[in-house]
Amino acid sequence: MQRVVIIGGGQAGAHGAMHLRARGFMGEIHLVHAEPGLPYQRPPLSKTFILDESPPESLDFRPAGFYEKERITLHPTKAVAIDRARGEVQLGDGTGLAYDALILALGAAPRPLPGAPSSLLMLRTREDALRLRPRIAASREVLIVGGGFIGCELAAALAGAGRKVRLIEAQDEVMQGRVSPLTARLLREALEAEGVEVLRAARIAAWDEDGLGVRLADGRALRADLLLAATGVAPETALAAEAGLAVSPSGIEAGADFRILDPAIFAVGDCVFAHNLFAGGPVRLESVQHATDSARHVAELLLGASAPYRKVPWFWSDQGKRRLQIAGLIAGCDAFRIEGDPGAMSFSVYGYRGEELRCVESVNRPADHIRARKALTEALDAAS
Ligand SMILES: Cc1cc2nc3c(=O)[nH]c(=O)nc-3n(C[C@H](O)[C@H](O)[C@H](O)COP(=O)(O)OP(=O)(O)OC[C@H]3O[C@@H](n4cnc5c(N)ncnc54)[C@H](O)[C@@H]3O)c2cc1C
Structure with missing residues (x-):
């Protein structure tokens, strides 16, 4: 194995690259990283980073210099196509990058919301958070659409910072299906005790053009000086689909070892829909643990290991x-x-x-x- 190419320098991609090198891989490692700056962690974005003044680099997994020292070549561009017949990734800068093994660590992106204005603010990347900071600083009232983990984290953080927060959730309860009804209720009541108004079973019928308000199906019009959508993500599958790999709305389809149809290609992290021993079937998991462990597992396979992936999923969410x-x-x-x-x-x-x-x-x-x-x-x- 001479050259491993990893597309996506997020949690999974960066940790796959670091693990390969740390475990003694001697060949070339190329990390195609489309976002500005060095690979970074996302969890602080919805907890502290949107509110504090910390510099963007404070989120970096490793400082500048690390990648050069470890001979991990960063390509600051997008991968635009995979030529499986030639074993080559085509990059946005017009160059081609041959691979012996290819790891797709493409992550996920906010799910488009039908009818929502293009100015709608969402939070997935460090750039999103940097754009949000001054808007949050200037705001007094905030509407958050989506009461999942990130919506609840944002609500707690913003209420803690003195904003009047209303959280709009389409389901009967926040974090529905993600945690037990009991935990969901207790955490929602804690948010309410902190002053967050949680509107449940609240369906959006229309979005205001300026991205600052919505009309609910029951006729209520809600506006604020900042509106944020935290309505979930969809796995990035387009690149894999265009390369003829099996994908579905659940993600890039893979077996228990994150192997896909093509034996030279693996998929890890948020983008993969893989058979999971603990789940007893295929699942797509969105967590730091899964991104890191799946990428490390593939790195181990490339180094010759053959043990099956048998990690118990775990996750955390800081809500105030x-x-x-x-x-x-x-x-x-x-x-x-x-x-x-x-x-x-x-x-x-x-x-x-x-x-x-x-x-x-x-x-x-x-x-x-x-x-x-x-x-x-x-x-x-x-x-x-
Ligand atoms: C605000 C926020 C808070 C979170 N909080 C928590 C938490 O508290 N606990 C927890 O466990 N998890 C949390 N998560 C989830 C966790 O961050 C993700 O599960 C994890 O980042 C997934 O890693 P990944 O590498 O699969 O995807 P990502 O981290 O999304 O990285 C994928 C990368 O691939 C790049 N990419 C995509 N297509 C291409 C292409 N064609 N060419 C080049 N690059 C490409 C993307 O730009 C991106 O940089 C949070 C996520 C967010 C957004």
């Missing part, structure tokens, strides 16, 4: 003073048990499928989370 940590997956859980003190915002919700523990959601209970990860990992190892 509340740190939610999730071990396992909520899908399929039919019974829940709570431990701790919800009134003091320190509790864990244990989710079961039948008798089997499948998911533990801990709020400000890091020790429970660590124990849960260990228990779920041991159970997975014992079962497979």
Whole structure:
């Protein structure tokens, strides 16, 4: 194996490259990184970075100089096509980059919202956050559309910074389907106690042209001096589809080892819809853990390892003073048990499928989370 090309310098791409080198890969590593600056982490964007004055480089995984020292060649451009017959990636700067192995770490992008104005503000990249900072600084009232993890994080952060926040959620509850009904309710009530007005089952019928207001299906008109959409992302699949690889709206289709139809190509991170041992079927996971672990797994395969991927998914979301940590997956859980003190915002919700523990959601209970990860990992190892 002479040359590994990784498309996408996000969480997965950068960690795949770093892992390959750290584990002794001697060949060339090329990282095609389309965003400005060096590869960086996204989680602080919705928690602290939009509000503070920290420089953009504070989010970088590694300082300038690291990539040169580790002989990881950064290509600051987009990959525009994959020529599988020639084993070459065509770059936006007009050059071609031959590969022996290709890793697609393309991530995901905010899902387009039908009828929304093009000026609508969303948060996925560091550039988005830098654009948002002065708008937030100048705002007093904020409308957030979408009560998923990022919408709830933004609501908590902005309310904590003194903004009047209204959170519009189309479903009956925030984070629906992502956490247990109990955890969702408790975290929503905590937001409300901090002054966030949460409008549930609130469907948007029309968007104001200027991107600062909406009309709900029940006729209510809502406006603010800042409106942010946090309505979820769709996996980046176009490049793979154009190269004739199997894709669906769920992502680039891959087997348990992130291998796709073409034996020289792998897909990792937010863009992949892969069979997952813990889930017992194909899933697309959006988390730092999955991006990092899937990329490291592929790096290990390229170095000759053959052990199957058997990681228990885990995730965290900081919502103001509340740190939610999730071990396992909520899908399929039919019974829940709570431990701790919800009134003091320190509790864990244990989710079961039948008798089997499948998911533990801990709020400000890091020790429970660590124990849960260990228990779920041991159970997975014992079962497979
Ligand atoms: C605001 C925010 C907060 C988050 N908070 C948390 C959190 O608290 N906890 C958690 O676990 N997860 C969190 N996440 C999710 C986590 O950041 C993602 O799951 C993770 O970044 C996925 O890594 P990735 O490498 O697959 O994709 P990304 O990090 O999205 O990286 C993909 C990269 O590929 C590039 N790319 C795409 N197409 C091309 C192309 N053709 N050529 C070149 N480059 C290309 C993109 O520009 C991007 O830089 C958060 C995400 C966001 C946006």
